[in-house]
Structures are given as structure tokens and as C-alpha cells.
Amino acid sequence: MLAPVNVSIESLNLMTLVPMLIPIIGALLIIIIDLFKSEQDKSLYVMLSLLILGVDFVALVDSAGVFANNGTIMGVFDVMLIDGLAILSQFIIVGASMLFIPLALTHKRFHEFSYPEFFALFLFMIAGFQFMVSTDNLILVFVGLETASLALYTLIAMHNRDKSFEAAIKYFTMGALAAGFFSFGSMVFYALTGSVEINKIAAVLAANNYEDIGFVLIAVVFLLASFGFKLSMVPFHTWTPDVYEGSAAPLAGYMSIVPKIAAFIVAMRLFEFLIHSGVVWLEVILYIGVVMTMTMANVWALVQTDVKRMLAYSSISHAGFVMAAILIGTTQSNSALFLYWILFSFTNLGSFSMLWISRQKNLPAHQQSDHSYDKFSGMVKTAPVAATIMGLFMLSLAGIPPFALFWGKIYMISSAITGGYTVLALIMALNSAIAGYYYLKLIVYMFMKDPLTENNGHVYSSNATLPLRTIIGIAAIGTIFAFIVVNQLLEFVTLFVYNSGY
Amino acid sequence: MLDHILSILVFFPALAGILGFVVNKNSIRSYGVAVATIEFGLAIWLWFAFDSNVSGMQFMEQIALVPAFGINYIVGVDGVSLFIVILAAFFTMIGIASLGEMKDIKNLIITLLFLQMTMVGVFVALDAIVFYLFWELSLVPMLYIIGAWGGPLRIYASVKFFLYTFAGSLVMLVGMLFMAYFYYQATGEWSFALLDWYRLILPESFQNWLFVAFFFGFAIKVPMFPFHTWLPYAHGQAPTIGSVILAAILLKMGTYAFIRFSLPLFPDASVYFMYPIAVLAIIMIIYTAMVAYAQKDIKQVVAYSSVSHMGVIILGTFALNVEGITGSIFLMIAHGVVSGALFFLVGVIYDRRHTKIMSEFGGLASVMPRYATIFGIMLMASVGLPLTINFIGEFLSLLGFYKQSHILTLLAGTAIIVGAIYMLSAYKKMFFGEVTHEENRNLPDVNKKELLALIPLTIITIWLGVYPKVLLEPINKSVEGIVTLMHEKSITQEAKLRIPNVNKDMGLITKPEREAH
Amino acid sequence: MFEAIAFYLFAFLTIAMFYITVTTSQALYALSALAAGMIFISAFFFILGADFLGAVQIIVYSGAVMALYAFGMMFFDTTRDVKEKQGNKAIIIGLSSLAALLVVVIVSAPIVGNNVEAFYPMVEGAGNTQEVGMVLFTKYLVPFEVAAVMLLVAMIAGIVLAGKKMDLSLTLMSDSELMNMKEEDKKVNV
Amino acid sequence: MELFLYTALFSPLVGSLFAALFGASPKIKIAGIVPSALLGVSLFSSTMLLILVFTTDITLHVEMMTWIATGDLYIPFGFVVDQVSVVMMMVVTLVSTVVHVYAIGYMENDKGFNRFFSWLSAFVFSMMVLVMSDNFAGLFIGWEGVGLCSWGLIGFWYKKESATWAANEAFIMNRIADLAMLIGIFLVYWNTGTLQYYAAFTAMPSLDSAILVWMGIFLFIGAMGKSAQFPLHTWLADAMEGPTPVSALIHAATMVTAGVYLVVRASPLYDLIPSVGLFIASLGAFVALFAASMALVNRDMKRVIAYSTLSQLGYMFAAAGLGAYWVALFHLMAHAFFKALLFLGAGNVMHAMHDELDPFKMGGLNKVMKGTFVMMTVASVALAGIFPLAGFFSKDLILEVAFVENHYIIYSVLLFTAGLTAFYSFRLVALIFHGEERYKLFGIHPHEAHKFMLVAMSPLLLLAVIAGSFKMTYFEMVTKVLPELEYHIHHPITFWIMTIGTQLFVAGAILYAYKKYTSREIKVPDGTSKMENSFGYKLLINQYYIPYFYEEYLVKAYRELSDVLWTKVDQKVVDGTVDGIANILYNTGDTTRVMQSGNLSTMLKWMVAGTVALLSLAVVFGLAARYSGEIKIFLSGLGV
């Protein structure tokens, strides 16, 4: 017979669950409100979500304080792992979500926002991501990942037009394949070590001195394939441009940030110890993968005719750039990853929001897609402020100082140099130069071409409302004045990363 | 106020640019002139306050920016940078003052003010990252100026300009980060401060690698052969004001950076690479001069001539002695004035005829005598006639390099021949002969607004040619400091030999302090 | 011995079933084969002593497959073959057999079992379901709850996507159409 | 006394600037008068300085201000008035004053009157800087300055294609030499540490002779350009496109002699390197003959005189090269007077003939142009070196020098050239002033020049006649600075034989010329005569095909090479590479974007393919695991 289990509530550290529970409860709240009184205006749900996320953020600040004092906390039968990485990434997840959600308050009506379920699913998704990053148990990672992904597929499809269905189906199907890869990889690790917890896997492997290197590699291959999919590394990236194009612009922007940071955290937890224990193969593979992802994505972005697709490829390239941090695997590089991603969130969300406020429902005849380059011709003449802001985001993405991404970029390249990856640093630098071309292309269209005849500038803000403008303003300010906060950010991030042992 | 004069110089135009958005379109020109004049006044004030007897940095300011990563906002000025800063202020002023009727003039003037910020910033920055910041940022306004107000190929030209320089400077950035890493290894602290880096003595192989990394950034900016092809496009397509500022100031960033970074940081590498670079410089001089001769477009002639002259500057820089480096700095200013003026002059005729093809002209000397005269003076300055500003620089640069190599100097000296060839033949095509095109017969001579820009430039050209001492003295002082530093830092025998020992009795570190009193 | 026979038998059967599933052009054959395969897999679970898992497998998949059947009926004329344009078969077969081969090469090597300890050992005398429950509600309580959320999400997603509201796309409607629709709604309500 | 120095130096500049004020306005007399008057001031000051230097042997040395000072380099605007420079100053100011006054008349109908005087005075200023400077850099200022003014004045009639072409040619050719000069200056600086004449020359004897040789060669190449020595001589004949006063002043009397002046100035250097001196002398002798031969047949009055100038410069170099600096300087001075006179006379003729230059189209002008006739004849006699005119003293001396120094080849060449000189000079005189009045065929009505122009020329006439008599005074004076070498043929019989022989030879040449060219058979040549078709004539009239060679093989080649460099190398190769890289990237994107076919099935296949690729790599690695050590070493090379 089984002996009864006695567990004290204190030992469970239930507070580790608080940041995830808040959005779940919030989501349920939204469903319940809808149950009692349907047909509410979307603004209610937007503000409610914002509020919930705000509370979540405060809760995170609180756990950050606890972490700063006590170090890493394990909770609920050691499933939860609240370390610096978890906290930092949750900050990014929740912060980016807070920037995202007001974008629902558009001037035009779009299908998804008429559902209260949209907001509920959104909050569930956040919770899923939060679980995913704050554990080292592969089971919870998997479940969290799937929760978030399933919600995300739905959010994409809810935009309700052909392209978004297509995007959702593509994403979903490939996601299912990736899920298969993930479970296979985990299975091999389990077979090797009898555990699905990363720290234990690491311990057992180290104790075995990596004798079953073949098995380790199989596991790594499948896990790499699955996270390669999430992080859209070449050649697992193929969904990215299509999905971004198919989904609503802000969601695309969101997808370029939040799911990726979650995946980065897991990848960091999974691969870091392998790299440090001298699995050269992984190093080589990651090296190739990083370079391929950066370069090829850039090269494809060059030939795009649609701004959103271009931004999709560009975000692939940025992800590749950041992936280098995991390859380098020093405290500096991991800090650089967070710094980069925080700064990237502002800029990238800002640029996708700019696309969002210029979203048209009916495309004019000459326009092939929602956000083709032509559309932005001569924007500076008809909408100078908007053009300037958009230009700013592009410059920041290109890594022109002193805008936000520049600081991330130099810290990342510096970490490559410090880590001994000189060639990689050079490749990273040259890729930035290639990337310059397509960002510049938009600037060229906006600033140097003449406006199309029927374009009176209204189109660039046809979807704008005060909340949208506010978000863009915040993103712009964050992009321009990043240099003021970079130091604090850097110190904060480094402290958290260092104290988590990465 | 003097304590912060450099920051004011850097940020005043940008601030004014932002406020300029509010100014009405019809008054923006006056606003721009006013702002630029104030800026120029400040620059002149800086000159007066500048102590020529100090070889080190003056008016230094330091604000922590990202101390965790060793990035600080540090600015300072010495004899090397002082005059380029003044020149930048000057050119922006006369550039705005002489602007003709153009579309979107408001955007243009605001852009120019931002450009001014970046230009001044590059020359006063003493932190590598801050330097890089302004360096990169300067591309953006220029991109816009060329791309929005340029000729038919403007987009190609501007994008090429941007990407080419951008690519080069990214390699340089890697070099900078590497340098900081070395500093970190040596001292355990991150620092991008140039003066900190000066104290670092690197092993020779590292010096060479880093030199190459920096070289890419600088060489493309200069632009050195074979990285020069963006320049003719940029100049050919840019509006007058763009070409003027590009030639007068932006190109100087590269050569300035060689003196500010490459020489003192990597003295041994500088010696190691002296000959290859000199050979490149000579190719630049002769080859681009020949290409200039083949041009049909007067602006292209001036553009290629710029490259050719930049070759002399590079050569002077890599003379690695006081004469050569002083000469190259002086030539930077000289070339700024002269090529700026030449581009102005090309702009004058372009405004009237909307063509720059030389065969469209001919006989202008009788139609526009004043124009021809000023053009002639600038032409003679450009070919380096003594008592014009260019001569001093060219003479000193070549003189300096002669110490390093006789035969190469002889080859480089052909600059004065080939320069004369393309310049005189261009002048002949445009100004001499009978008036062959009817539309040229009644062209108005230079007007007051244009003279506003051209007369000061002419005066400077001759004044500084006759009395260069005002500039040479402070430059010389700072250059002596640099050469001393290089001599003391160098580790190879070869470098010790090549770089003269200027002050045999003075230690490097104590030098600035001693001279300050 | 029994184990070996059972293993090979069911191995053959599952492979055969799944092979049919992925190759047949008859939707109903595929469905049936899939269902059969699932059942055979549960047999492995029973062989391996994971009774609870076996039960869950049968229950879940019978439910899921029933649903699939329903859809299959809905979407296809079950009497006809499903036409699928096939691209390069060599790629498909090559890639998958290569994948299998490579993995098999490595996997067939014996695992070094050193240092592997059962963190959640099976307890003698307790039934499998009991054991599973014990672990599930202690160690895996959080994943379990998250899985509950996941199912909720899936449910909501299914409802939303399959719901009638999706028929009319607000995204594609122009402003005037939207206005008309609102007015009609009002009329209906009145 | 410094005041005189400054007035001598700067009054031409003031004059130039004054005239420049009216540069763009229509002709105004005062723009010519004021500069001329200021030149008079300059002449006066120079005279005062001459007297001062002559009487007191003071060397006046002033430093006006610092020009360039950096590192160890220190170059002031320093001026020195010593025996040598004061002679040059006298020559320059005197001839220029004359030419200025003359030009007031000569240019009276020219639109560019004001501009002309501005340029001309500027030239004088540059020339003064050149001769008065106390250092090489200052010399170079003047050197380039005269080059500039020469450019401006040759191309004065800028509407004429040939004039502007000649101007550019002159400038560029001079530039070639200037480069060598610059190199010479660099050599001086880096080896002596200074550019001041005095200090540099003091330091030179202790230097390695190889360095000195190089210095001497480079400085002399510089001189060759300015003095139009072979092979840089072609510009001088072409420079005759400029107004005649310009030719008189610049291309006869002053600027072209700057090279000689440089060699004389640098005499301490050339004394140390006799081998270079010999080369100079030989080249001088060669040029003397070479130029004279071209003058024999030329049908352009001014060009004939120009070749004559060239030839005389050859004499000067021959003298200077042999160490007889004072002789060279003396000939320089004498030559300045009679050659300027000759040119100005030619100017009168041109005026009279409405810019006709072909002497064959003239003839018999002595009837209408008495004054000019006299002057040109005297000048020609002086040029030919007939006793007792200036040319005799100076030129004969050079022959003596060559003889005494035992350079008999040089001597005989120079002697032969003297005959040629006499011949072509009087060929010209005969063709212009004697014989048939061929101009009538062309309907020209010649007239004598303004009186005041003739008056203005008279000082030159006077000097051309009497300059020789100053020989000894001059000798005493300049040898305070220059090596004091007297050249006496010790044996009086040899001396007399030589002198008289030379005189007879020359006189014979003159007579022959007269006989040949005053005859009534002289027609305007039409290219049919036997002589005109002879090889020698063709060779000479085409200037030994040297200009043709330059044009065909240097200028054209340069132009074509430039075109190739631009269109092929710069656009195709250099820029093509840059664009090529960009295009490769772009095309890679364009061709590989098919990977993104948009078909889900393909995407899934890619994903599986990626995994399989990783797996294969894993297997490869797994198999090679035991070689991991080697792999690591290999990868470390990649910076991994």
C-alpha cells in the first residue's frame, strides 16, 4: 500500500504560482463576465486584461524582490523554478503583452476583438508561456508550451479571413510536428537518465561522463528541431513569414517577441549545460544554425515586397542573432540576450503597430498585400510624423546608434568577442549591414519617393485611435531614449542572470 | 558655459532642429541661418578660448552613459579636431545661407541641423562608442539629403552610400569591441574611453588585426581606393548642399579617425601597414585623377578630385612624423574649404542650366567673369598652388612622407601633375573658347546670395595659404603629442625607427600636465 | 516468452495499422487502421504494466477517433478515394527511412544505465492507478492543472472556431456593411 | 632700406590688385597706368637697392613673418637682397616696366585690358618673390606663381582654342618639372634640416655625395621645366599664343630664366657635384643647337624668337653647368634686354600687320616702321653677338668658358650655334623689313606703333647696346656671392683668333641670311618647293616631331587610358565588385525564396529534412566521437 504523503503548505512555496495564476483567474473572470452579460464592448475586456496584466507585473516585481534576496526558489514539489531567467523572461512576456493588448482598440472593427474569448485565450496563453519559462521539468514545459500554442493558433485564426486561417493551419500543423519532435527528444533524455528535469538530466549525464553521446545527440537533435521551429531557425522557419503575414499586425509583432523569449529560456536551460560540458557537435550545429538563420533570413528579407513579410524575415534574423547568445553561453551573452530582447520588444512592437494603424480593409487595385512597400511611398509628405516614427523604428532595427537595438547589438557582439567567437562577431556585424538594406528600403519609400496620386495620407492613420497612438508613442520613446536606461537594465539583467548561474 | 561648450556645440543644432518643426515654412530659412550662425559663433568662441600651448584635450566633459559596460559620454577637443569642428559649423552656416529655392526646404534645413550635430559630435567624441554613435548617425541625414533632393539616380546613390559605409563601420565596431575587451583583460574594467585606450600597449599581431578592422571603417569613409565607388554616385546625385557638406566635412571623418584612432592605438601596426596603405594612397591619387580626367560631368570631376586629394591626406597621415600628420590635418581643412567651394560653384551653374555636363558649357569666362574668377581661384587652390590653402597641406604631407619613402613620394607627387591635368582641362572646357550654346549666352553672373558663400571661402583659401600659422600652431602642438605617444608606445624596432622621437626629454603621461601651465 | 510473442505480434500489428493509415487513399480505411493501431498501442501499455495509461489510451482515443469518424463522414464521400497530388516520393521515403535508420542505429545500442535512479519508483503492492494518482497529484499537480487549462483552451478554441459567429467576418466587412448589420441587429432585437 | 625692399616687392602686387578691381569692367586706362607707375616705383626701389648693395656690399635680409612652422620645419617669408638677387631684380623690374608701358599701347584695343595688367603685374610680383626669397619654399612660391601668371597670360585670349591649349600645356609641363623641384626641396629639407639657402648650403658639404647628386638632379629638372629645356621645351613655342608683351616679359626676359637663376642660386650645391654640372652644360649646349635648328625654318615670327630664347637659355645653362655662374647670370641679363626688345619689336610688327605672324607675308616694312626696324635690327645684332653690343660680351664669354674648361665639344656646338643664331635672326629681319613688300598682296596697311611705345622700348635698346660695358663692374659685384672664376684664354693669339674668328663666322652667317632672304625671289612658301619637301626641312618645321610624339603617344594615351580606367576599371571592376556582392546576395534571396513555396507540405518536408540533416551530422559526429580531439583542434582554427 502507498503511504500517505504529508506535505506542509510552506514547503510548497505556493507563491511561485501567483504570477501564472493571475492571468488564469483573469481569463476565467472574463469568461464569467461574458456568461452573465454578453455583448460587452471590447474596451471593457481590453482594460480588464490590462489591469490583470498590471497586477501580474506587480506580482512579478514582488518575486523579483524575493529572488534578489533569497536566490532561486523551487516550489510545488520542485516543479516550479523561479530563477532570474524565469523572472526576466516573465517581465518581457507580461510587459510585451501589456503593450500589445491596447492595440485591440482600433478604429476599425476586426473580427477577433468582438469575442470576449479572444481576451480569455490571450490571458491563458500568457499563463502558458509563464509556466513554460518557470520550470525545468520538460513535462510542464511541454504542457505550458501547448497551452500557449493552442491559444495562439486560435488567436491567429480568429482574425477571420482566408490568410489568417491559412496561417493558423500552417502554424498548427508544423507545431504538431514540432510537438512530436519535442516528445521524442524528451523521451530519449528520459531513457538516458530516468528523469525529465533538466538539472537532473544534466547531473546524470555528467556522472556518466557522456558515455552515451549518441543518445544525447539524438535527444538534442529532436529538441533542437522542436525549438528551432519555435525560434524559427533555418530551415525550421518556413512558417514564420506566412504566419506573420496571415495574422493581424500586432499579433505578428507579439509573436516575434513573446513565444520566442519563452523558447529562448527553455533552449538556454536545455543547451547551455550541454555546451558547457563540451558537446562540440552541438556547438558546431548551433554555430551553423545561428549563421544560417541570420544570413539566410536577411537574404530573403531583401527580396520581399511586403513590409510585414520583410519584418517577419527580419525578426527571424534577429532571433538568429540572439540565438548566438546560447551558443556563446557566457553570463555576458545571456545578459545580452535579455537586454537585446527587451529593447527589441519595444522597437519591433512599435513597427508592427505602425503597420496596424495603417491597416486597410479594402486594398486598392495596385496593392498586392496589406502592407506592400508602395503603400508607404512618399509618406513623409502626407504623414510626416508617422513616417519619422516608422523611420526611427527601422533605424533602430538596423542597429543605428543611439536607438534601442544598437545597445543590444553591441553588447551581443561584444559577448561574442569576449567568448572567443571572433568570426561569429564579424558575421553578426556584416549581417547587420545586409539587414540595413531592407530597412533602408522602407525608409527610401517613405522619404524619397513621391506619394501615389490617390494617397492623401489618411491611410496611414486610418486605424488609429488614442490608445494605439499611445502605444506607438511609448515604443518610440523607448526606442529613442533607450540609452538612458540601458545601464540600469544591463546591471539588473546581469545580476539576475548571474545569480541564476547562467 | 565654457565648461560645457562642446556639449552645447553638439546638441544645440539638434535642439534647434527639433524646435524648427514648429517654425513656419516661410521663415525657416532665416531660422536656419540664425541657428547656424549662433553655432558658428560658438565655434569661434571655442577657438578663442582654446589654449594653443596645450597639446592634450581641452574642454573635456564626462557623463556616465553605460558605466556597467564602460561607455561614457566623453567629449574634448584638441588641435587636431578644433578646426574641423569650426569648419563644420562654418559650412553649415554658409550652406544654409546660400540655399537656393528648393522643395521641402523646411525638411532640408532641419535635416542639416541634425547633420551638424552628428558632424560636430564625431570630432569631439572621445569615447569610442559615442564616436561610433555620431559616426553612424551622420549617415542618416545625409542619406535623406541625397535621397530626397538628389538627381535621377538618387536612391541608388544614397542607399549605396549608406550601406557601403555602414558595412565598413560595422567591421570597425567589432574592432572597437575587441579593443575594449583587451582593455578589460588588461585592467579588469570595461572602458571605451579613448584616452584610456591610449595607455594600452598591445602585442603586435593584435595591433595588426585591429588596425585592419578599423581600417575598413575608415577607408570606406575616406574613401580609399578600392572602396571609393560610392563617392562619385553620392556626389553626382546629391544636391549642392549635400555634396558640399559631404566633401567638406563627412569625408574628413575617415582621415580624422585614422589620426585619432589608428595611429596612437596601433603605432606598430601603422608602421607595418604603412607601405601597403601608401601604395593604396598613391593608386588613389593617380588612378582617380585619371578617372576624373575622363569625366564628362563637372561634378564628377570634382568628386573624383576629392578622392585624389584624400589620397594625399592619407599619405601625410602615414608619414608618421609631425610634418606629415600636421600637413594631413591641415589638408583636411584645406580640402574641405576648396572642394566645398568647388561644389558650391558647380551648384551655381547647375542652378542656372540644370546640367553639369561640361560640353554643355564653354566660353563661360566671358559670360560670367566673376564666376570664372572665383572658379579659377578655387581651381588653382585645388591644384595646390602655393599661397593657397591646399598647398600648405599637400606640401607638408608629401614632405612628411618623403622621410619614409622617396620613390613613393615621387609617385604620389604626381598628384600635382595629374591634378593640374584634369582640373585645367575641365576649366578649359567650361570657361574657355567661344560661347557655343545659345542658352549660355545670357546666364546671370553669381548673385549676392551665392557670393555670400563664395567670398568667405575665397578669402579663407588665400588667407590660410598665406598665413597658415594660426592653424598650424595648435595642430602642431597636438600632433607632437600624438607622435610622442606613438613613439613611446611602439614596441618594434622598426616602429621606433620610423616614428621620430619628438621630445627626447619628456615623458608621455606627464606631458599634458606640464604644458598646461 | 509470452512477452516476446506479444511484443512482436503487437509490434507487427501496430506497424501494419499505421502503415495503412499513412498510405491508404481511403479515408475510412485510414481511420479504422488508426483506431486499431491505437488499441494495439494500449496493449503495449498493458504489457508494460501501465494499466492506467492503457485505459486512458482506449478511452481518449475511442472518443477522439469517434469524433474523427464523424468528421470523416462529413467531409468525404467515403466511397471514393481521396485524391492527393503526390510530389517526389523519393524525398519522402528517403527522408523518413534515413531518419529511422539513423535513430535506430543509435537507439539499438544499449543504454548505459549507470547513475539512473528512479525518482518516482513504483511501489510494490500498489496498483498502477493508485501509484499514478499519487504522483499525479503531488509532483505533477501543477502540470495536471495546466493541462486542465489547456483542455479548456482547446475547448474554447474549438467552440470559437467552429462557431457560427465565424461565418460572417467582421474583418472583411467594410464600415458601411458593419453599420447596416448593426441596424439589422437592432431591428431584430426590437 | 627694408622699405625699398618691400616697395620693390609689393608695389607690383598692389598694381595687380588695383587692376584686378576693374577686372570685369570695360577697359579703363588707369588700370594700365597705375600698375606701370607702381612698377616704376619698384624699379626705383630696386635701383636703390642695387646702389646700396653695390656700394656697401651689404646683404639685406629680412624675415617678414612665419609662413609654415611645424615639427622641425620652419619656413618664413624671408627675403634676401644680395648681389645676385639684386641683379635679377633690376632685370625684372626694368624689363617689366618697359613692357607695362609698352603694353598700354599694345593692348589699347583689347577688351581684357584691365585683366591683362592685373595678370602682368601679378607676374612681376611672383617673379620678385622668386628672386628675392631667401629659401627654397619661397622660391617655389614664386616659381608656381609665375607659372600661374604665365598660364593666365598665355591663355589670355581664352576664346582661342590654341591659346588655352597652350596655356594648359605650359602649366602642366611646368608642373612635371615642379614635382621634381619639390622632391629636390624635400631632399634638401630632410638632409639639411632647413630650407633656408644659407643654412642649407652651409650644411651641404658634409653630406654624402650621392644625396647631393640627387638633390642637384631634381632641382635641375625643376629648372628644366621653367626654362623649357629638352624634353620639356615644347610649351615655350606654343606659349607664343599669348600677347606679345607677355612673350617679351615672361617667355624671353624673366620667367624662363628662372631656371638659370635657380642653378645660379644653388651654385654652392652644384659646385659640389661637377658631374651634374657637366650634364647641365651638355644639355644646355644640346638645347642651344637643337632650338636654333628649329628656328632656322620656322615661319612664325614669334616662334622663331621663342626658339632663339630657348637656344640662348641653352647657352646660359652651359655656362652655369660649367661653373661659370656669373657668366650665366650675365648672359641672362644681357639676353633679357635684347630679347625683350626683339619681342616688343615683333609686337609692333604684328600690330602693324594685324596679327600676321608669317614673315614671308611681310617684307619691306623698314619703310613704314623705321623705329621698329632699327630696334629689331640692333636687338638681332646683339643677339648674334656682334661687337660691341651686349650679346658679344656675354655670349663670347660663354664660348671662352667652354674652351677654357676644355670642353671642346660643347665649345664647338656653341660656336656653331652662334652662327645659326645669327642666321635665323637676320633671316627674320630680312624677311620682315627688307625685300619685296609682300604684305600688299594681302591688303594690309601697316603703320608704325605709338611713339610712346617706342620710347618705352628705348631703355632696352640702350641696354642692349651698352650692357656689355658693365661687365667688369658686374663681375666684381656678383662674385662676392658667386664663385670668382675668371676665364681668360691665356694665350693672346688664341684669344684673338677665337674672338675674331667667331665674329667673322657670325658676320658671315648674317650676310648669308641677308643675301638669301632679301632677294626678290622670296615668295610666300606654298609647300611645293624642293626644300620644303626635303626630310631635314620637314623634320625641323615639325620640331623633330616631338610635339607630334607627345600628342600621339602621351596625351592621347593618357586620355585613352583615363577613359579605360573610368569605364572599364572603375565602373566595371571596382564598382562592379561592390554591386556584384550586393547582387549575389539579392539573387541568392531571389533564387532560394522558392523554398518558401507557401505549400504546407513542402514546409513540413523542410522541417523533416532539417531534422534528418541534423541526425546525419549527429551520426557522423557520433562515429567520429573518438576523434573529437582532432576536430576540436580543427575548429579552434575557425574561432569556434
Added chain:
Amino acid sequence: MEIGLNHYLVLSTILFAIGLVGVMRRKNLLMLFFATEILLNAVNISFAAISHYYGDLTGQMFAFFVIAIAASEVAVGLGLLIVWHKKHNNIDLDNMSSMRG
């Protein structure tokens, strides 16, 4: 003839490979979903086997959650399938390539 862990692993791998074939081969969305189910089930066998051989319950847990995930995926997948079918009246992947490049 002992059936060891490796046997199960190999079986699992083979089934997984069959799943991959399906994923790559199927152009019909519904049939594609079958293949993804096969992938997950293939892994489950191994989890159960490892769990059995190590005497550790974690594997069973994992398998349990995988089943849950598979079920959820079916729900969402079918939802998408229905939507698509409603609009296009087919579920062929080849008709699903409006976005490319």
C-alpha cells in the same frame, strides 16, 4: 529471447518514422492530423517502456500528458479544419498557398 528496452525504442522509432512519412506524404489535412497522432503515440510506447524498465513513474506521467496534449490538439485542429472547410469546401493542402516567397 528477452525483450529489452531497446526493442521498444526501435519499435517506437519505426512508428515515429511512419508518422513522419504520413506528415510528409499527406496532402489532406484530416489525414495529416492522423499522422501527427501517430507521432505522439509512437513516443508514448517508449515512455511506458522506459518507465517499466526503470521502475519509474515519470514516463507514464509524460505519456499521460502527451495523450492530453494530443486530445487538445485534435480539438483545435478540427476547429481550424471546419473553418477552412466552411470557406473553401476542401481541405487540400495544395489549395493553401496564398502566401509564399
